[in-house]
Structure formats: C-alpha cells, structure tokens
Amino acid sequence: MSVSELQFQAGSVEAAPEQAIEGRSQWQLTWRRLRHDKMAVASVIVILLMTVLALIAPLIASLLHHPVDVAYPNTGLSAAGLPLSPGTHGFPLGTDYVGRDLLVRILYGARISLFVGLVTTAIATVAGVTIGMVAGYFGGWIDTVLARFIDAVLAFPVVVIALALAARFSPSLTIIIGVISFFSWAAISRIVRGQTLSLKEKEYIEAARSLGAGPWRIMFLDIMPNLMGPVIVLATLSIPQAIVFEATLSFLGIGIQAPTASWGNILAEAQNFYQEAWWYVVFPAAALLITTLAFNLLGDGIRDAMDPRTERIFNARTDRKNRKNSRSRAGLADPGSPLAATTDGS
Amino acid sequence: MPRDTGALEASLSDEVLVQVDNLVKYFPVRGGGLISRTIGQVQAVDGVSLTLRRGQTMGLVGETGCGKSTLARCIAGLIPITSGKVTFEGRDITNLSRRAMQPFRREIQMIFQDPYGSLNPRRRVGSIIGEPFAIHHISSGEQRKRAVQELMERVGLNPEHFNRFPAEFSGGQRQRIGVARALALRPKLIICDEPVSALDVSIQAQVLNLLADLQDDFGLAYLFIAHDLEVVRHVSHDVTVMYLGRIAEQGPKTPVYESPRHPYTAALLSAAPAADPDAAQARQRIILTGDVPSPINPPSGCRFHPRCPKAQGLCSEAEPELQSKPGDPAVHLTACHFPVQDGEILARAGRRQSR
Numbered sequence: 001m002s003v004s005e006l007q008f009q010a011g012s013v014e015a016a017p018e019q020a021i022e023g024r025s026q027w028q029l030t031w032r033r034l035r036h037d038k039m040a041v042a043s044v045i046v047i048l049l050m051t052v053l054a055l056i057a058p059l060i061a062s063l064l065h066h067p068v069d070v071a072y073p074n075t076g077l078s079a080a081g082l083p084l085s086p087g088t089h090g091f092p093l094g095t096d097y098v099g100r101d102l103l104v105r106i107l108y109g110a111r112i113s114l115f116v117g118l119v120t121t122a123i124a125t126v127a128g129v130t131i132g133m134v135a136g137y138f139g140g141w142i143d144t145v146l147a148r149f150i151d152a153v154l155a156f157p158v159v160v161i162a163l164a165l166a167a168r169f170s171p172s173l174t175i176i177i178g179v180i181s182f183f184s185w186a187a188i189s190r191i192v193r194g195q196t197l198s199l200k201e202k203e204y205i206e207a208a209r210s211l212g213a214g215p216w217r218i219m220f221l222d223i224m225p226n227l228m229g230p231v232i233v234l235a236t237l238s239i240p241q242a243i244v245f246e247a248t249l250s251f252l253g254i255g256i257q258a259p260t261a262s263w264g265n266i267l268a269e270a271q272n273f274y275q276e277a278w279w280y281v282v283f284p285a286a287a288l289l290i291t292t293l294a295f296n297l298l299g300d301g302i303r304d305a306m307d308p309r310t311e312r313i314f315n316a317r318t319d320r321k322n323r324k325n326s327r328s329r330a331g332l333a334d335p336g337s338p339l340a341a342t343t344d345g346s
Numbered sequence: 347m348p349r350d351t352g353a354l355e356a357s358l359s360d361e362v363l364v365q366v367d368n369l370v371k372y373f374p375v376r377g378g379g380l381i382s383r384t385i386g387q388v389q390a391v392d393g394v395s396l397t398l399r400r401g402q403t404m405g406l407v408g409e410t411g412c413g414k415s416t417l418a419r420c421i422a423g424l425i426p427i428t429s430g431k432v433t434f435e436g437r438d439i440t441n442l443s444r445r446a447m448q449p450f451r452r453e454i455q456m457i458f459q460d461p462y463g464s465l466n467p468r469r470r471v472g473s474i475i476g477e478p479f480a481i482h483h484i485s486s487g488e489q490r491k492r493a494v495q496e497l498m499e500r501v502g503l504n505p506e507h508f509n510r511f512p513a514e515f516s517g518g519q520r521q522r523i524g525v526a527r528a529l530a531l532r533p534k535l536i537i538c539d540e541p542v543s544a545l546d547v548s549i550q551a552q553v554l555n556l557l558a559d560l561q562d563d564f565g566l567a568y569l570f571i572a573h574d575l576e577v578v579r580h581v582s583h584d585v586t587v588m589y590l591g592r593i594a595e596q597g598p599k600t601p602v603y604e605s606p607r608h609p610y611t612a613a614l615l616s617a618a619p620a621a622d623p624d625a626a627q628a629r630q631r632i633i634l635t636g637d638v639p640s641p642i643n644p645p646s647g648c649r650f651h652p653r654c655p656k657a658q659g660l661c662s663e664a665e666p667e668l669q670s671k672p673g674d675p676a677v678h679l680t681a682c683h684f685p686v687q688d689g690e691i692l693a694r695a696g697r698r699q700s701r
Contacts, residue, residue, distance in 0.1 A: 203463035207527070210422050211478045212451035214444065225468035 030229075033305035040301025046294040050287075054114050057107035064090065066101035068108045069259050073099050083277040094279045097269055102280065105261040106287050112173075112262045113291065117243040120177050124184035124242075125235045129227065131185065132192025133219045137200055147193065153186040159248070166254035176255050180245050188234050192227055199223050229306045236299035240292035247288055263288045362436075363535055363567050364398040364421065364454075369430035371413070371420050375642060389641045390416040392591040393430075395668075398535060401561065403568040405582030405599070407575060407614065409638055413591040414571045418537045421569065422456050423447050434535075452482060455528035459540040461520035465512040471498075471523055472508040478530040497526040501556060518549035525556060529564070537569045542577060554581060575618045579603055587611045590649040591641055593668055597678030605688050607671050607680035609654050648683065656684045 034040050053060075061067055075089050076099025083102075084095040093103040135146035162179050169175055199205065200223065208218050249255030250264025258265055263284045270280040370393055375386035391413040398404050406414050419425045421432055423439060432440050439450050458464035465474055476494045479485055485493055495505035501522040512520055521541060528536050538557070542550040554577065560566055572578050578585060585602045587595045587610065595608040606612045613632040634653050639645050645652050651661035660683050668681040 202466075203458045203460050204466040206419075206424060207456065207458060207464050207524075208466075208477065209424055210451070210454075210456045211527070211531075212444075212448050212481050213477070217481070222466050222469075226466070228468075 030302070030305045034301055037301045037305060039297050040305070043294040043298040043301065046290060047298065050110055050291050050294070051114060053107055054110035057104065057111055060107060061101070061104045064092070064101060064104060066091070066104050068100070068104050068261060071098040071100050076100065083273060083280050085277070086279050093283050094277065096266070096280060097273060102266075102283060105266055106263070106284050108261040109263040109266055109284065110287060110291070112256055112260070113243045113246060113288070116173075116177060116180065116246040117239040117295075120180040120184055120242040121235050121238045123177070123181040124238060125188055125231060127181070128185035128188030128234075129192050129224065129231055132189035133196050133223060133227070135189070136193040136196025137215060137219050137223065139197075143193075146189075150186045150189050150193070153183065154190070156183065158183050158245075159252070162249055162254055163252070166249075171249075171254050171257055173256070176246060176249060179249070180242050183245070184238055184242060188231065188238065191230060191234060195227055195230060196223055199226055233299055233303045233306065236295060236302055240295040240299075243288070243292055243295075361399045361402075362397055363400045363434070364569075365431075365433045366394060366396045366398075366417075366421060367431040367433075369394045369417065369420055369432065370428045371416050371425070372428045386642050389591050389644055391420065392644075394588070394591070394593055396586055396593070396596065398567050398569055399583075400534065400567055401565040402583040403561070403570050403581050405578035405585040406569060406571045406588065407573060407578050407585065408588035408594075409573065411638060411641070412588045413641070414588055415539055417588070418456070418539050418569060418571055422454055422537050423450065424456075448482075452478075452531040453534045455531065455533040455536050457521070457524050457528050457536060457538045457541045459543055461517045461524060461544055462512075464524055465520055467512055469511075470508070471503075471510050471512065471515075474512070474523060475526045475530060478527060482531060484531075493530070494526075497530055500560075501526045501529070502552075516549075517545050518552060521545060521549075521553050522556065525553070525560070529560065532564065533566070535567045535569065537571075539571050540573070541570075543572065543574070550577065557581065575603075575614060587614070590638065590644055592649055593679075593681060594650065595678075595680045595682075596668065597675070601675060601678045605674075607674065607678070607685035608650075608682045609656050609686055610650050612686050613655075648681070656686070658684065 057068075066072075072095070076084060076091065076095040078084055083097055084091055084099070086092060086094040086102075088094070091101050091103070093101075093106065096102055096105060131146055131150070135143045135150075161183075165175060165179060196219075205218060205222055208222050213222075246255055246262065247264035247267070250262040251268045253265075253268065255264055256262035258269075266284040267281065267288075270277070270284065274281045369391055370389075371391040372387040372389055374384040375388060376382040377385040394413075394417055396404060406417070408414050416425070420427050423432075423442065426441050430440070431438060434450055434453060439447065442450070469477075472491065472494050475497055476490050479490050479493065484490075491508070495508060498505040498508070503519060503522050503526065507514075512523065515523065521544075524541075541557070542553050545553060557568065558581065561568065568581070570578065570581050579599060582599050584597065585595075585599050586593055587602070587608065589610050595602060595606065595611045602611065603615065606615055609632075613634050616630065616632045632655060636653050639649070639652060645662065647660070647662040647664055648654070648657075648666050651657040654661065664683070666681045666683045668679045670676050670678055671680050671682075671685045674680070
C-alpha cells in the first residue's frame with residue numbers, strides 16, 4: 001500500500017461518519033468463523049508444532065548428541081541386538097533396528113513429509129487451477145481434450161505407474177514430487193473446471209468482455225479470485241493426501257531411500273520388529289496419523305467457515321444465550337415466540 | 347432526456363452513429379444421440395434494422411424473450427452475428443476479431459440489468475471502475491486513481507468509497523458503479539440493457555436522471571432496452587418495438603406512443619398502468635390471449651398473427667413489410683397488413699373493460 005493510499009484512508013475516516021459501519025469482507029467473516037472452531041484451531045496448533053519440530057530437527061539432534069544417520073550399535077541396541085525401548089540410554093523414543101535415535105529420525109521424516117506435502121500441493125494447485133480454468137473458460141474442443149485427460153489421470157492405477165517409474169529411474173525426491181504432483185492436480189482441476197463453467201456465465205464476465213478484456217485477463221483477474229474459496233479447501237485437503245502418498249511410496253521402497261529418514265521407510269523397517277519393539281511402529285505411525293488428521297480437520301474447518309450457512313449455527317448459539325439472559329432480566333417477553341427470538345438475535 | 351420531441355431529421359446522415367442492417371442471430375439447438383447435431387435454430391433476432399443517432403436515445407421495448415438483449419449483445423460485439431451488418435461511424439464492425447474490435451470497445455459500452463451480477467464481488471470498486479483504463483492501457487497509478495474518483499463523483503458516489511467491495515453498496519449505488527465503468531472511456535454509445543428494471547421506482551428515477559445528465563454533458567447516444575413503456579417514453583427520442591425477433595413498429599417516440607399502428611404496440615400501451623385514474627377507467631384494455639410462440643418454430647407470415655385481435659387470412663400467409671403507413675411521417679414504420687387506425691378500438695379476441 002502506497003503512502004498516498006494510507007493518507008487517503010486516514011482522511012476518509014475523518015470525513016465520512018458512515019465509515020463507522022465497516023463492511024466485512026468474505027475473508028474476515030471466514031476468519032471469524034474459523035477462530036471459533038475449536039477443532040480447526042487445534043489442528044492449526046498441531047500443524048504449527050509439527051512444522052516447528054521439523055524445522056528444528058537438527059537442533060534437537062545436536063542437543064541429544066544423536067545425529068540422524070549415526071547408528072549406535074553398542075549403546076543403541078539391547079544385548080539381543082534389538083531396538084531399545086523409549087527412555088533408555090538417553091533415547092527418548094527408543095532406537096531403530098541399527099541403533100539410531102527414533103525421535104530424531106521421526107523429526108527428520110517430518111521434514112520430508114511436510115516438504116513433499118507442501119511442494120506437491122503447490123504444484124498441483126497451480127497446474128490444477130490453470131488447466132481447470134482453461135478447460136472451463138474456453139470450452140469447445142479444448143475442454144473436451146482437457147476434460148478427458150483429467151478423467152484419464154484420475155483413472156490411472158497410481159501405484160503401478162509409480163512402480164514402473166521407480167524401475168525406470170532411480171527414485172529421488174524430484175521424481176517423487178513429480179509423480180505425486182502429476183496425480184494430484186486432476187482432482188483440483190475437475191472442480192475448478194466446474195466452477196469456471198458456472199462463473200463464466202456471470203454478467204460481470206460479460207461486462208469485462210464488453211470492456212475489451214482478453215481471456216487470460218478474465219480468467220486470472222475475474223474468475224480466479226472467485227475460485228479461491230474452494231481451491232484453498234481443496235489444497236488443504238490435498239496436503240495430507242500427498243503426505244500419505246509419499247509414505248506409501250517410501251513404505252513400498254520406491255520413495256525416499258535409506259539412509260534418508262521418511263515416515264514411510266521407517267515404517268517399512270519397523271514391520272519386522274512389531275512384536276519386539278512396539279514403539280518402532282507406533283511413533284512414526286502416530287506422527288503420520290496426527291499430521292494428516294490435523295490437515296484434514298483444518299480443511300473441513302475452512303470449508304465450514306467459508307460456507308455462509310454455518311453463520312446461522314453460530315447465530316443460533318448466541319441467540320440461545322441472549323434469550324436466556326434477556327429472559328432472566330426482563331421475564332416479560334415470551335421466550336418461545338419467534339418474534340422474541342428474532343429481536344433478541346439482532 | 348429528450349427535450350426536442352419533434353420529428354427527427356433523417357436526412358442528416360452525419361448524425362448516424364450506428365447503423366444496423368438486417369441483423370440476424372440464430373442460436374443452434376443441439377441434440378440427438380451420441381454425436382450432437384443441430385436439430386433446430388432459435389431465431390432470436392431475425393432481420394432487424396435500426397439507426398442510432400449521435401447524442402440521442404433509441405428505446406427498445408418488447409416482451410421477455412423477444413430478442414432485445416440478444417440484439418444488444420450483437421451490436422456490442424459480444425456474440426457473433428449470423429448475418430447482417432453493423433457499422434459504427436460508417437466503419438463495418440460486423441464480427442470483428444477481438445483485437446480488431448478493441449478500438450471500438452472504447453466507443454461502445456454497456457450497462458447491465460443486474461446491479462448485483464454485473465460487478466465482480468471479489469474486486470474493489472476502484473479496481474472495477476479502473477478496469478477499462480487498465481485494459482486499454484490508459485494512465486496508471488495515482489493518475490488512474492484520480493480519474494476513477496472523478497468518475498465516482500460524477501455519477502454521485504462518494505469517491506472515498508474507492509476501496510470498498512460491491513457488497514457494501516445498495517442496488518442503486520451499484521448501478522451507479524456500472525454507469526461509471528461504462529463512462530470511463532468516454533464512449534459515444536452506451537447500450538443500457540434494462541438498467542433500471544432491478545431497481546426500486548424511486549431509485550429508477552435517480553438513475554434515469556443521471557443517464558439524462560450524462561447524455562447532455564458528453565453527447566452520449568443510448569440504446570435503451572426496457573420492458574417498462576413509461577420509462578422508455580421518458581428517456582427516448584426514438585422507439586423500436588420488437589416481437590419474436592422482428593421489429594413490429596419503429597419511429598420517433600411521439601407518433602409511436604400517440605398513434606400506434608401495430609396491434610401489438612397498441613396492446614402493450616393499453617396494458618401499461620396509467621397514472622390518471624379517470625384515464626385508466628376510460629381506457630379499453632386489450633388483453634392478448636395465449637403465450638409468446640417459441641422462437642424455434644415461429645408462426646408463418648406475421649409472427650404476431652396467432653395472438654392478434656385484427657388477424658385475417660393474409661396475416662398467416664404473407665410476412666408484412668416494415669414500412670410507413672399512409673398518413674404517418676416517413677420515419678414511422680409499421681410491419682402490419684392491417685394497421686390500427688387513429689381512434690380505432692380493437693374489438694375482438696379477449697377485450698374487456700379495464701375495471
């Protein structure tokens with residue numbers, strides 16, 4: 001915002017008394033509703049916590065003096081050569097099958113998981129929104145080709161393709177991100193296409209055309225802002241899918257390769273030890289579960305918060321509270337009458 | 347708007363801004379099985395000609411579905427024309443490519459019916475009104491902002507509401523935003539597609555007066571579409587009455603309103619509520635029976651004949667030509683075999699006392 005704009009705004013507050021009734025934008029309303037959603041707030045806290053832990057993983061590793069790739073065959077394994085249980089010999093969550101610190105490995109795994117989740121979602125969202133808008137806005141043969149392509153991608157046997165790719169190329173982070181992105185954009189595209197089909201019939205699109213706006217300008221300046229709601233929800237819900245996808249690939253051995261830690265390959269190693277070392281399976285699985293659950297709940301929360309109909313639920317709640325209060329104060333108005341309810345609510 | 351209601355000088359050809367010749371717009375009806383094929387045509391506009399004059403208003407009236415809005419969109423170059431010709435200041439602008447049309451976009455602007463639907467809810471008013479400048483690369487930054495605020499002031503909006511969203515305005519204010527946007531490029535023609543139909547009557551008058559003032563100040567020509575005859579009478583110099591994609595009657599406002607020749611015009615005028623209760627009682631209301639026929643399969647001959655109180659055998663056989671009737675000024679055109687005479691009471695099908 002430029003300086004002059006700031007001055008301009010300041011001036012307008014003084015000049016116009018009706019400015020006092022501040023209109024709320026859709027985003028403000030959404031944020032207000034989201035703030036009151038306990039589940040969503042808890043999810044945000046969990047996600048932030050996980051992100052911070054992932055970022056400071058090297059710090060934790062150095063505090064514990066257990067670098068991620070260093071095995072401790074003497075102190076890190078039991079006499080029988082099995083993983084150590086949590087809390088023993090200074091390993092908070094125990095060790096893995098070669099005596100590495102499980103906590104440090106899970107935190108390094110979080111780095112991979114969150115990175116893959118965010119990067120693939122960013123790629124898939126940009127591609128999905130662009131392709132969906134192009135298909136929906138241009139229509140005709142462009143739409144036919146793109147829509148069939150979307151259907152084809154959605155119908156692909158994902159894991160089989162991934163296995164084939166892994167056989168052809170040596171698995172790397174780039175390949176994994178590429179594969180997951182390729183299978184994630186189509187779901188976003190399909191919904192964006194549908195929304196674009198309905199949005200392009202709006203009169204303001206015709207108004208833009210009558211002003212001489214070209215198709216790209218209309219798509220990115222007029223249609224895209226109106227898509228942001230559903231796209232944010234879809235993107236939030238696509239992050240946990242990507243995380244699980246990455247874990248699946250790594251579990252199958254075609255994702256992140258040892259010695260790099262990933263929740264998927266930790267679980268793959270742990271499956272041989274589930275009878276002797278429960279923690280080896282439970283902690284990485286719990287990290288995966290909690291993270292994906294938090295993203296899913298946050299996505300649901302955002303979807304609810306964007307829906308103007310949820311406003312009524314909150315209003316109804318405050319109504320009930322207000323009614324109770326006014327009944328105890330005045331005791332005159334019939335609390336059961338709808339009239340009383342509406343006046344209280346206002 | 348019109349202060350001089352006398353007959354227009356048709357000979358002054360330099361006054362002609364837009365000439366529409368025999369404009370036809372058919373929409374294909376697709377259907378069939380697996381492979382879609384055209385199984386019919388919606389004859390939305392079928393051979394319409396009209397002349398828009400610099401600084402004057404042409405009123406366009408007709409029932410819903412008669413092709414008014416389609417005609418407007420064809421003239422504005424928003425949808426391609428099936429056949430016919432549109433010229434702007436003598437230059438052919440029929441079915442130009444988007445790039446070739448660009449200079450004419452600055453001359454022809456539109457105001458839309460729905461003050462809610464025609465403004466993008468996600469964009470701020472300043473950006474909506476400034477959009478024409480951005481598209482045509484005129485001014486930028488501080489200069490553009492000043493231009494937008496001048497426009498807002500000109501149409502009666504508080505220029506300090508620059509940063510607000512459309513949702514924070516009332517219907518009338520939103521329509522003013524639409525007017526400001528249409529005005530931004532100083533066009534010569536503004537096509538108003540039912541600009542006041544969605545507004546309260548009191549707000550309608552304000553917006554109409556604004557449009558009239560702007561016409562005086564900028565010498566704008568309007569193509570004013572409405573289904574409210576009184577509104578059209580108030581704003582127009584000329585009037586075109588459409589029925590099922592064709593012109594029923596066309597001419598300067600006074601002769602068309604005072605001595606309508608086409609039975610359809612007469613029926614429309616008789617259906618409009620009169621402000622004077624005595625006049626309302628004395629009036630013979632013509633009730634049209636039946637519905638508007640489908641434009642996919644319009645009636646033969648005169649398209650109005652199935653509903654016309656004066657229809658005879660000829661009407662279903664031959665299509666009446668749009669021409670001046672005996673005793674009318676040369677610019678008053680009617681497409682009817684049996685035009686209504688002055689003082690004639692249409693005494694057939696479905697007539698009743700207005701009480």
